[in-house]
Amino acid sequence: MIAISHCSKSYPSQNGEPAIPVLAGLDLTINDREFVCVLGPSGCGKTTLLRLLAGLVLPDAGELTIDGRPITGPSPECGLVFQDFALLPWADVLANVAFGLEVRSVPPAERRARAQALVDAVGLAGFERHYPRQLSGGMQQRVGLARALAVDPAILLMDEPFGSLDSQTRRALQEDLLRLHHQNRKTVVFVTHSVDEAVRLGDRIVLLSARPARVEEIIEVGLPRPRPDDLGTSPRFVGTKEYLWKRLKRQAAAGTGANVI
Amino acid sequence: MPGGRTASRRSGSGAMTRRVVTRTAWRVASLAVLLGLWELAGRTVDTLLLPTASATVGALWHLAGTREFWSALWISHQAVVIGFPAAAVLAIPAGLALGRWTALDRWLDVHLSMLLVTPKSAIMPLIVMALGLGLMARGVTVFAFAFPVMVATTRAGLRDIDGRLLEMARAFGATELHVWRRILLPGTLPAVATAVRLGLAQAIAGLVAVELLLVAVGLGHLILTFQADFDAASVYAVVCVVAAEAALLIRVATLAERRIGAWRGDAVHT
Numbered sequence: 001m002i003a004i005s006h007c008s009k010s011y012p013s014q015n016g017e018p019a020i021p022v023l024a025g026l027d028l029t030i031n032d033r034e035f036v037c038v039l040g041p042s043g044c045g046k047t048t049l050l051r052l053l054a055g056l057v058l059p060d061a062g063e064l065t066i067d068g069r070p071i072t073g074p075s076p077e078c079g080l081v082f083q084d085f086a087l088l089p090w091a092d093v094l095a096n097v098a099f100g101l102e103v104r105s106v107p108p109a110e111r112r113a114r115a116q117a118l119v120d121a122v123g124l125a126g127f128e129r130h131y132p133r134q135l136s137g138g139m140q141q142r143v144g145l146a147r148a149l150a151v152d153p154a155i156l157l158m159d160e161p162f163g164s165l166d167s168q169t170r171r172a173l174q175e176d177l178l179r180l181h182h183q184n185r186k187t188v189v190f191v192t193h194s195v196d197e198a199v200r201l202g203d204r205i206v207l208l209s210a211r212p213a214r215v216e217e218i219i220e221v222g223l224p225r226p227r228p229d230d231l232g233t234s235p236r237f238v239g240t241k242e243y244l245w246k247r248l249k250r251q252a253a254a255g256t257g258a259n260v261i
Numbered sequence: 262m263p264g265g266r267t268a269s270r271r272s273g274s275g276a277m278t279r280r281v282v283t284r285t286a287w288r289v290a291s292l293a294v295l296l297g298l299w300e301l302a303g304r305t306v307d308t309l310l311l312p313t314a315s316a317t318v319g320a321l322w323h324l325a326g327t328r329e330f331w332s333a334l335w336i337s338h339q340a341v342v343i344g345f346p347a348a349a350v351l352a353i354p355a356g357l358a359l360g361r362w363t364a365l366d367r368w369l370d371v372h373l374s375m376l377l378v379t380p381k382s383a384i385m386p387l388i389v390m391a392l393g394l395g396l397m398a399r400g401v402t403v404f405a406f407a408f409p410v411m412v413a414t415t416r417a418g419l420r421d422i423d424g425r426l427l428e429m430a431r432a433f434g435a436t437e438l439h440v441w442r443r444i445l446l447p448g449t450l451p452a453v454a455t456a457v458r459l460g461l462a463q464a465i466a467g468l469v470a471v472e473l474l475l476v477a478v479g480l481g482h483l484i485l486t487f488q489a490d491f492d493a494a495s496v497y498a499v500v501c502v503v504a505a506e507a508a509l510l511i512r513v514a515t516l517a518e519r520r521i522g523a524w525r526g527d528a529v530h531t
Contacts, residue, residue: 056428080432082429086428088426088443088447090448090450099430102443103434103435103436104433104434133525
């Protein structure tokens with residue numbers, strides 16, 4: 001279980017102006033094996049929340065714990081998938097997927113077998129010796145996903161992983177992620193700014209407020225898993241999307257109001 | 262699909278071979294025109310100071326037959342053989358260290374900047390005063406010419422590495438050793454090749470400068486002797502040898518650089 005309580009974080013601004021608060025007393029609990037989508041206006045602090053969970057930054061105040069243990073730095077329990085893929089351009093697909101295993105001193109033979117299994121699982125068999133520049137964006141992010149899964153983390157942290165992909169590729173990767181999640185349930189924290197994506201993927205959707213971020217609302221999606229093929233036309237799917245759209249629009253309006261005052 | 266990829270890559274490399282041939286043809290043509298113009302100018306101006314291209318080639322032919330020329334070539338290169346590897350072996354680790362550890366860079370950056378902007382010829386007299394007119398002084402001069410640019414280029418290469426990769430490594434719990442092995446060293450390698458190429462060009466500049474200005478041995482001595490004899494064709498011949506060698510070495514270094522940086526890729530195969 002991930003528990004975030006009264007978590008605050010600000011970033012120092014340039015020119016000696018006061019620090020910019022990004023998170024202000026955020027509370028959130030995420031259960032084991034749950035798929036949580038974090039949704040909010042752009043620049044609201046979604047990525048910061050994820051970086052805190054990954055142990056890449058520490059909070060100014062408040063506490064983050066995984067199974068009761070406070071997060072003090074990057075933990076082997078978490079696997080990260082990055083928005084910009086963050087693949088090593090000089091390493092081939094197999095070496096990129098094996099990166100986390102190598103860092104964790106997994107013996108070479110086992111490393112290779114495990115990396116190969118994940119390359120197959122994300123549908124990249126036959127591309128093991130290709131370099132990132134030879135792959136499309138969607139294939140590159142498949143490598144990113146395989147790299148995160150290779151270390152078999154209990155928690156998968158995904159930072160707008162499909163944000164830079166075209167809509168068709170995005171849908172294909174969403175389907176694959178759902179399939180992989182169904183086969184091997186992990187806790188997933190998935191940051192996105194797409195309402196459609198959040199409803200399509202998540203068990204729960206955490207709606208954040210504009211910066212500094214607090215949890216504005218938590219929405220139970222309540223759609224069956226595996227997600228039905230006619231998901232796009234299901235009334236619950238459409239209704240939830242509609243509701244979230246309205247909430248986001250209101251939030252944006254409120255945000256501008258606050259800025260004017 | 263895989264078949265299609267191979268085919269497209271093969272035709273791609275064929276196009277590249279054609280490109281290389283075309284480029285070489287242009288270079289040869291351009292050189293031929295230069296030689297033609299030179300020959301023409303040499304014949305029309307008719308002065309002792311501008312030999313014709315043919316006279317220069319003749320002088321080169323004659324030089325190549327003398328023991329004096331080959332021994333001068335060897336003597337000059339001793340300085341490069343000593344000075345350049347020493348510069349590379351020290352400059353590349355120094356550049357890596359300065360690129361990685363900002364605290365170190367804060368201390369040493371000002372010194373490197375000074376070395377970079379100081380005209381190297383200005384420190385040559387100091388080197389000769391300290392070390393005399395021997396091989397040591399020439400080797401150190403070559404070192405002084407090649408070292409700063411190699412440090413700076415390596416440092417810049419390391420800093421150029423995408424910070425997001427370093428964050429990725431940190432998120433996966435990579436140790437400093439892993440970060441060096443998998444990210445910093447492979448990521449800096451193309452810049453190191455560039456550093457070697459730039460350093461080599463500087464080393465040859467240093468070699469000629471010290472021999473012409475201070476320690477009259479080797480090729481420098483040869484040039485000065487021919488100059489005193491008003492044998493312009495031979496002066497030009499020696500200069501051509503140095504230029505051709507530099508061009509050749511830099512060409513080799515450029516090829517190595519491209520090969521090492523192949524992952525950066527000129528063409529995207531998708």
